[in-house]
Amino acid sequence: MMDKQFTAAAEEPHWRAVWERLEIGHANPDSDRPAFSMALPPPNITGRLHLGHATNGALQDALARFHRMRGAEVCWVPGTDHAAIATQNVIERQLAEEGTTKEAIGREAFDARVAAWYAMVQGEILEQLRRLGTTCDWSRARFTLDDAYVRAIRLVFRTLFDQGLIYRGPRIVNWCPRCRSAISDEEVDFREHHDTFYFVRYAAADGGPDGITIATARPETIPADVAVAVNPLDPRSAGQVGRLVLEPLTGRPIPVIADPLVRVDVGTGALKITPGHAPDDYEIGQRHGLPVRSAIDLDGRMRTPELPELDGRPVEEGRTLAVERLRASGAMEREEPLVHMVGHCDRCGTVIEPLVTPQWWCRMSELAEPAARVVRDGTIRFHPARFADEYLDWLDGLRDWCVSRQLWLGHRVPVSTCANGHVFSWVEEPASCPTCGAVELEHDPDVLDTWFSSALWPFAILGWPDATPELGRFYPTAVLSTARGILRLWVARMVITGLRFTDAVPFHDVCIHATVLAPDGQVMSKSRGNGVDPLAMVDRHGADAVRAWAAQIAMGTQDTRFDERRIESLARFANKLWNMTRLLWTSLPRDSDDRIRLAPPPVPEALELADRWILARCAQVTDRVTSAFEQFDLSEAITTLYDFSWGEVADWYWELVKERLATDPAAGWVASQVLRTTLTLLHPIMPFVTDACASRFAEQPATLDLAAWPSPPRDWADGQAVAAMTHVIDCTRALRSELQDAIGAARSVRSGPMAAVRLRHGDPVLLAEPARGYVARMAGITWRDGADAGDGGRALVVGASELEWTPLTENAAGPDPEQLQRELARVDAYAAGLGAKLAGPFASRAPAAVVDRERGKLAEADRRARALREQLAAAGAPGTVAPGSGPDR
RNA sequence: GGGCGAAUAGCUCAGUGGGAGAGCGCCUCGCUUACACCGAGGAUGUCGCAGGUUCGAGUCCUGCUUCGCCCA
Numbered sequence: 001m002m003d004k005q006f007t008a009a010a011e012e013p014h015w016r017a018v019w020e021r022l023e024i025g026h027a028n029p030d031s032d033r034p035a036f037s038m039a040l041p042p043p044n045i046t047g048r049l050h051l052g053h054a055t056n057g058a059l060q061d062a063l064a065r066f067h068r069m070r071g072a073e074v075c076w077v078p079g080t081d082h083a084a085i086a087t088q089n090v091i092e093r094q095l096a097e098e099g100t101t102k103e104a105i106g107r108e109a110f111d112a113r114v115a116a117w118y119a120m121v122q123g124e125i126l127e128q129l130r131r132l133g134t135t136c137d138w139s140r141a142r143f144t145l146d147d148a149y150v151r152a153i154r155l156v157f158r159t160l161f162d163q164g165l166i167y168r169g170p171r172i173v174n175w176c177p178r179c180r181s182a183i184s185d186e187e188v189d190f191r192e193h194h195d196t197f198y199f200v201r202y203a204a205a206d207g208g209p210d211g212i213t214i215a216t217a218r219p220e221t222i223p224a225d226v227a228v229a230v231n232p233l234d235p236r237s238a239g240q241v242g243r244l245v246l247e248p249l250t251g252r253p254i255p256v257i258a259d260p261l262v263r264v265d266v267g268t269g270a271l272k273i274t275p276g277h278a279p280d281d282y283e284i285g286q287r288h289g290l291p292v293r294s295a296i297d298l299d300g301r302m303r304t305p306e307l308p309e310l311d312g313r314p315v316e317e318g319r320t321l322a323v324e325r326l327r328a329s330g331a332m333e334r335e336e337p338l339v340h341m342v343g344h345c346d347r348c349g350t351v352i353e354p355l356v357t358p359q360w361w362c363r364m365s366e367l368a369e370p371a372a373r374v375v376r377d378g379t380i381r382f383h384p385a386r387f388a389d390e391y392l393d394w395l396d397g398l399r400d401w402c403v404s405r406q407l408w409l410g411h412r413v414p415v416s417t418c419a420n421g422h423v424f425s426w427v428e429e430p431a432s433c434p435t436c437g438a439v440e441l442e443h444d445p446d447v448l449d450t451w452f453s454s455a456l457w458p459f460a461i462l463g464w465p466d467a468t469p470e471l472g473r474f475y476p477t478a479v480l481s482t483a484r485g486i487l488r489l490w491v492a493r494m495v496i497t498g499l500r501f502t503d504a505v506p507f508h509d510v511c512i513h514a515t516v517l518a519p520d521g522q523v524m525s526k527s528r529g530n531g532v533d534p535l536a537m538v539d540r541h542g543a544d545a546v547r548a549w550a551a552q553i554a555m556g557t558q559d560t561r562f563d564e565r566r567i568e569s570l571a572r573f574a575n576k577l578w579n580m581t582r583l584l585w586t587s588l589p590r591d592s593d594d595r596i597r598l599a600p601p602p603v604p605e606a607l608e609l610a611d612r613w614i615l616a617r618c619a620q621v622t623d624r625v626t627s628a629f630e631q632f633d634l635s636e637a638i639t640t641l642y643d644f645s646w647g648e649v650a651d652w653y654w655e656l657v658k659e660r661l662a663t664d665p666a667a668g669w670v671a672s673q674v675l676r677t678t679l680t681l682l683h684p685i686m687p688f689v690t691d692a693c694a695s696r697f698a699e700q701p702a703t704l705d706l707a708a709w710p711s712p713p714r715d716w717a718d719g720q721a722v723a724a725m726t727h728v729i730d731c732t733r734a735l736r737s738e739l740q741d742a743i744g745a746a747r748s749v750r751s752g753p754m755a756a757v758r759l760r761h762g763d764p765v766l767l768a769e770p771a772r773g774y775v776a777r778m779a780g781i782t783w784r785d786g787a788d789a790g791d792g793g794r795a796l797v798v799g800a801s802e803l804e805w806t807p808l809t810e811n812a813a814g815p816d817p818e819q820l821q822r823e824l825a826r827v828d829a830y831a832a833g834l835g836a837k838l839a840g841p842f843a844s845r846a847p848a849a850v851v852d853r854e855r856g857k858l859a860e861a862d863r864r865a866r867a868l869r870e871q872l873a874a875a876g877a878p879g880t881v882a883p884g885s886g887p888d889r
Numbered sequence: 890g891g892g893c894g895a896a897u898a899g900c901u902c903a904g905u906g907g908g909a910g911a912g913c914g915c916c917u918c919g920c921u922u923a924c925a926c927c928g929a930g931g932a933u934g935u936c937g938c939a940g941g942u943u944c945g946a947g948u949c950c951u952g953c954u955u956c957g958c959c960c961a
Contacts, residue, residue, distance in 0.1 A: 004924065341961080386893070390959070393892080484958080521957080556902085558894065559957075563901040565913045572926045579924035586923070639903070639911085654923075740930045744918065837944080845944040850907055857908070
């Protein structure tokens with residue numbers, strides 16, 4: 001039995017089971033097939049997958065299946081990322097909802113919570129990926145906290161440490177007072193703030209009248225000021241440099257210095273220098289050998305013992321109090337509204353407090369250069385290509401990477417300090433100091449940036465540093481597909497570590513897929529509550545529809561608003577494919593397993609026009625789809641297949657071949673070939689419905705993944721058949737339109753032909769049998785021969801043919817003279833335009849083929865105009881009744 | 890402030906120098922033995938604005954406007 005509808009919910013579990021039983025996704029390093037490998041970007045273990053994950057999963061799976069069907073040994077390694085800071089935040093939020101904190105429950109209980117969370121969410125995420133039908137190599141799934149993975153991280157760290165590329169030192173960092181941790185520059189999210197710009201006068205230290213006025217948004221950091229800076233090129237700065245002025249809250253004398261970083265067009269052109277609380281100021285301070293003072297503590301509170309009323313207050317209160325003091329003392333000259341960008345922690349949204357703390361740093365300049373080179377020389381290609389520029393911009397002038405975090409969760413920094421002060425890095429934690437043998441060792445308390453471990457993903461998942469068969473066979477990987485947002489955080493760093501530790505690029509092609517926005521154009525996010533659950537879409541419309549939608553939008557140039565109607569239309573497409581199969585299944589002979597028996601290939605003479613046409617089109621579509629997959633253009637692939645399947649195979653070929661199926665084995669063979677080819681081409685994108693349909697045929701592999709990628713015989717190409725059928729379709733459409741206008745054609749298709757049609761002029765070959773029969777059936781007309789011109793039939797110009805038709809029903813409306821007149825005016829104007837164009841420089845300058853085409857159009861327009869005039873004349877003559885207007889004539 | 894991208898039908902979007910398209914929605918018609926999750930036909934556009942290049946521009950260039958993203 002085949003139901004009238006494709007039921008995704010019923011078919012999907014079956015096919016997932018088939019694929020898993022056959023271990024479709026399992027990669028065999030010992031095979032002699034060419035390798036195609038991908039590392040699935042490991043989702044953060046922070047919750048369920050969102051549409052972005054689904055999109056990327058569908059895209060990668062389509063590539064995996066395509067290459068597998070083309071004969072590659074595909075290795076697609078899935079996994080999950082422990083996401084230290086993100087996961088810790090999730091757990092902390094849960095604890096907060098329970099009215100407790102991680103400090104209250106303690107390390108041990110916290111670790112247990114995390115372990116339970118990981119166990120639960122990891123299974124959930126992998127299950128979600130399965131539901132989409134992805135063929136990852138589940139046996140190789142990795143987690144960034146796996147022992148082997150941890151070993152790789154430590155080896156990388158130790159190597160960089162021993163090479164002096166990782167060092168520890170106090171520098172200004174992006175400090176999140178809520179996470180109580182440093183974060184890297186890339187994890188700072190800038191948002192617009194509407195604050196106040198305070199203009200504060202710093203009095204001259206010598207008591208003179210000429211102080212200096214600075215502008216600041218952060219008056220609470222004034223107690224940490226160590227200088228006032230002006231731009232040396234600023235004329236206003238003349239005579240200022242070298243003076244001492246008084247910091248206005250505590251009255252400390254500080255120098256006025258000159259630095260080119262100071263912008264003359266902002267504020268007063270004088271900048272207070274607070275190296276302890278501003279990155280630019282830190283840089284200026286370093287340049288001038290200035291001390292670092294601090295006024296804010298790690299908990300985001302004021303630390304100003306010299307100003308007891310501010311001391312211990314939250315920063316916002318500190319600001320308010322500082323402003324009050326400055327107003328009271330008269331140092332506040334004026335206040336202006338200020339719109340500026342303020343850094344926030346991209347995980348918890350808290351305002352970042354730049355602070356100077358000791359952290360672990362990775363020197364980037366030396367590492368960045370080779371990573372830039374491999375993109376410049378094309379070893380790594382970005383899709384779309386413009387993302388290469390963004391990548392290169394970031395590598396240029398990169399600051400050192402803060403790799404340490406002060407979290408409870410994550411990989412501990414593999415460094416110990418012995419009682420004698422020897423600092424060393426290790427892979428297996430040693431019992432004693434390798435330098436002095438001291439056994440009292442202190443393990444560094446910090447953990448590593450999550451992205452430090454992610455940076456090793458492509459080779460660490462394949463077993464590095466061991467020379468595993470997988471590493472030798474599947475590394476470098478072929479394609480990395482990911483979202484734009486983590487180009488810097490992740491993609492660039494993978495290239496850096498890949499080159500440093502494997503002497504190879506980690507992947508050759510980087511696909512950056514579009515971001516899915518909410519229907520209102522906003523970014524989807526949990527806090528906005530406008531997210532869409534991909535599995536809800538799978539439940540509602542089927543995994544194939546979701547995947548095909550992903551293929552449509554994934555590589556677009558622009559982010560796309562989520563539109564469920566697009567998924568719906570693709571679900572209908574799955575149903576269409578199912579019913580196309582159903583037609584063959586109900587019409588063709590079946591074997592004992594109820595599968596469509598395959599007829600032997602017919603001799604070429606047994607093929608008629610429609611057969612040759614659809615085979616030729618099938619070959620063209622195969623070429624186009626294949627090259628689209630090669631270029632990662634899945635949108636082109638799915639669009640081409642959708643249009644071909646529905647608009648050509650179903651709408652035309654299926655309609656024409658229906659009646660022949662029972663009697664003509666050649667028709668059954670062609671229909672089967674075309675459908676199976678189409679299903680095979682669609683399989684990478686819509687694996688469920690295509691397998692469900694293909695399995696209705698005999699002599700099919702258990703799944704299309706095991707089928708060879710189609711490569712139609714050369715002799716399927718047939719330009720003449722394509723041209724002839726195109727004309728058949730054009731004629732059919734024109735007649736349908738004309739007849740429906742005049743008669744209401746659809747009403748009486750079954751009651752016999754509605755019009756008699758004669759070919760008045762044109763290429764008789766184009767409308768020879770069987771083409772004439774096609775038009776007759778599809779348009780509901782009958783052909784009439786003979787040269788009985790001038791009998792009053794209505795003319796209809798279609799391309800090179802001029803037809804003449806007379807209605808065979810009584811209710812035919814005559815042509816509406818007004819409408820004819822309008823149409824004539826339109827055609828005349830069109831022809832006049834073409835004529836002018838052809839009379840001008842176009843004729844001599846444009847390519848001959850283009851000119852010919854335009855000439856053809858003009859000829860057709862002229863014929864059409866003539867036909868319209870003829871009809872107008874007939875309609876305009878009173879008493880003229882079209883002869884032959886009755887069916888019983 | 891710098892960079893990138895986008896602007897096409899009521900909505901969501903394709904369209905990579907040569908006759909403006911799809912899906913949804915809308916109108917008319919048809920429950921036809923694959924599919925009503927269907928079929929036939931139809932209406933709907935200053936391709937953001939202004940210049941330029943070209944025989945020819947939705948498409949290439951410049952400027953502007955608006956929106957989005959990234960960076961500072």
